[in-house]
Amino acid sequence: MARVSPELSDTPAAGRPRDPVLEQAILEATVEVVVEKGFAAAKLDEIARRAGTGKAAIYRRWPGKTALVIAAAQNLRGNAPVPDRGSLREDLLACVRHYVSPSARAALMLANVLAEATRDGEVREAVTASIGRPPAEALRTVIERWIARGTVDPSVPVELVSLLVPSVAFHRVVLMHEGLDEATAVALVDDVLLPALEARRSS
Amino acid sequence: MARVSPELSDTPAAGRPRDPVLEQAILEATVEVVVEKGFAAAKLDEIARRAGTGKAAIYRRWPGKTALVIAAAQNLRGNAPVPDRGSLREDLLACVRHYVSPSARAALMLANVLAEATRDGEVREAVTASIGRPPAEALRTVIERWIARGTVDPSVPVELVSLLVPSVAFHRVVLMHEGLDEATAVALVDDVLLPALEARRSS
DNA sequence: ATCTTACGGGACTCGCGAGTACCGTATTGT
DNA sequence: ACAATACGGTACTCGCGAGTCCCGTAAGAT
Numbered sequence: 001m002a003r004v005s006p007e008l009s010d011t012p013a014a015g016r017p018r019d020p021v022l023e024q025a026i027l028e029a030t031v032e033v034v035v036e037k038g039f040a041a042a043k044l045d046e047i048a049r050r051a052g053t054g055k056a057a058i059y060r061r062w063p064g065k066t067a068l069v070i071a072a073a074q075n076l077r078g079n080a081p082v083p084d085r086g087s088l089r090e091d092l093l094a095c096v097r098h099y100v101s102p103s104a105r106a107a108l109m110l111a112n113v114l115a116e117a118t119r120d121g122e123v124r125e126a127v128t129a130s131i132g133r134p135p136a137e138a139l140r141t142v143i144e145r146w147i148a149r150g151t152v153d154p155s156v157p158v159e160l161v162s163l164l165v166p167s168v169a170f171h172r173v174v175l176m177h178e179g180l181d182e183a184t185a186v187a188l189v190d191d192v193l194l195p196a197l198e199a200r201r202s203s
Numbered sequence: 204m205a206r207v208s209p210e211l212s213d214t215p216a217a218g219r220p221r222d223p224v225l226e227q228a229i230l231e232a233t234v235e236v237v238v239e240k241g242f243a244a245a246k247l248d249e250i251a252r253r254a255g256t257g258k259a260a261i262y263r264r265w266p267g268k269t270a271l272v273i274a275a276a277q278n279l280r281g282n283a284p285v286p287d288r289g290s291l292r293e294d295l296l297a298c299v300r301h302y303v304s305p306s307a308r309a310a311l312m313l314a315n316v317l318a319e320a321t322r323d324g325e326v327r328e329a330v331t332a333s334i335g336r337p338p339a340e341a342l343r344t345v346i347e348r349w350i351a352r353g354t355v356d357p358s359v360p361v362e363l364v365s366l367l368v369p370s371v372a373f374h375r376v377v378l379m380h381e382g383l384d385e386a387t388a389v390a391l392v393d394d395v396l397l398p399a400l401e402a403r404r405s406s
Numbered sequence: 407a408t409c410t411t412a413c414g415g416g417a418c419t420c421g422c423g424a425g426t427a428c429c430g431t432a433t434t435g436t
Numbered sequence: 437a438c439a440a441t442a443c444g445g446t447a448c449t450c451g452c453g454a455g456t457c458c459c460g461t462a463a464g465a466t
Contacts (some may be wrong), residue, residue, distance in 0.1 A: 014409075014410050014411070015409075015410030015411030015412070016410075016411045016412045016413075017411080017412075018411090018412065018413095019412075019413080022412095022413085048414095048415095052414085053413075053414065053415090054413080054414050054415050054416085055415090056412090056413080056414080056415080057412080057413070057414080060412075060413095
């Protein structure tokens with residue numbers, strides 16, 4: 001017994017240790033296949049084959065498909081730096097562009113595919129937390145910073161506005177099968193975000 | 204032969220005709236179950252049971268699960284009237300509220316669940332066309348009308364702005380499992396749409 | 407040297423649900 | 437009356453993929 005999670009055991013593990021390289025290969029293959037085929041259609045056999053291993057190696061590490069996919073999602077948790085470029089517009093652009101870059105594209109594709117797993121609260125939570133939240137938080141932070149600096153009116157509904165960008169990105173990926181392009185990103189900033197943040201209708 | 208589509212046959216069908224009431228019952232049961240369980244987890248046995256019939260009656264009408272779900276989606280194709288209430292704000296509110304009403308909620312839930320079927324282009328197209336497109340078109344028409352009337356600047360990216368609302372609604376339903384509430388709808392109009400439509404930054 | 411565990415990989419069990427076949431019965435047109 | 441078809445319902449086939457088991461082998465620990 002104590003076969004699971006030997007890394008947590010007191011005894012530093014006797015015998016051959018698990019290959020950390022293989023660990024990473026499996027997680028990457030998982031993202032690859034899940035993005036390509038979808039959650040339901042992703043076969044563990046294929047994931048194993050692409051990782052150059054067998055299913056046994058997978059089940060030795062994770063209890064099942066769900067756990068594997070969650071781990072894979074968390075593994076590509078992206079950093080979402082809060083930009084500070086001196087102007088509101090530049091900061092917004094930097095945030096929105098986070099949804100345009102190729103790496104973010106992969107993350108969005110994963111999120112897309114995990115729309116399938118909507119019923120599985122555990123998966124949904126893990127994915128939105130590791131993929132969706134950080135960039136949205138960055139945008140919220142930026143807005144709040146410019147409120148503190150007096151550029152943006154404090155009465156804007158920050159939550160709603162900062163959710164606008166992820167919403168559009170998600171919508172485009174899931175329903176239209178296309179990512180956010182640069183032109184749309186700029187239009188989003190100039191024609192939607194800035195007007196919403198600047199124009200306080202006191203009239 | 205000529206067993207399929209007897210309604211298209213020259214001979215007006217000999218023998219017992221199909222029950223149109225049953226037809227409707229099956230379609231409604233399909234929506235019910237699919238919304239409740241998701242596309243993949245929706246079992247034809249359960250749909251048949253809830254419709255008070257057997258699987259045979261289903262396969263007598265549709266060739267398979269996919270076709271059935273498409274038919275069910277098209278069956279609840281909602282009308283999306285283009286409002287004309289005299290003010291831009293009122294028209295926008297009417298459009299956005301279309302995503303708040305309970306019937307629209309069901310439609311959105313269905314769309315949510317069909318995010319699962321993202322890989323199946325046929326299903327996706329059928330659903331977005333029958334559920335998603337009409338209300339979005341209504342919003343676009345409203346904006347274009349107020350452009351013609353001179354209230355809204357012609358340079359606003361109509362496509363982008365009118366896609367904002369469905370995006371937010373979809374995002375909320377799929378990822379947060381909650382519909383659009385009245386307060387959010389109003390905030391969307393007052394704090395996002397109106398600023399984007401009114402404020403043309405010429406400065 | 408030996409023990410222990412991981413490795414690739416093949417073969418297997420097992421549950422599930424779509425789709426099919428057929429029953430006896432009900433309902434229409436001719 | 438009779439033929440043709442739909443009806444509710446049950447039992448079946450069939451393919452698929454998650455998860456299990458076991459093999460011979462490779463590699464760190466003692």
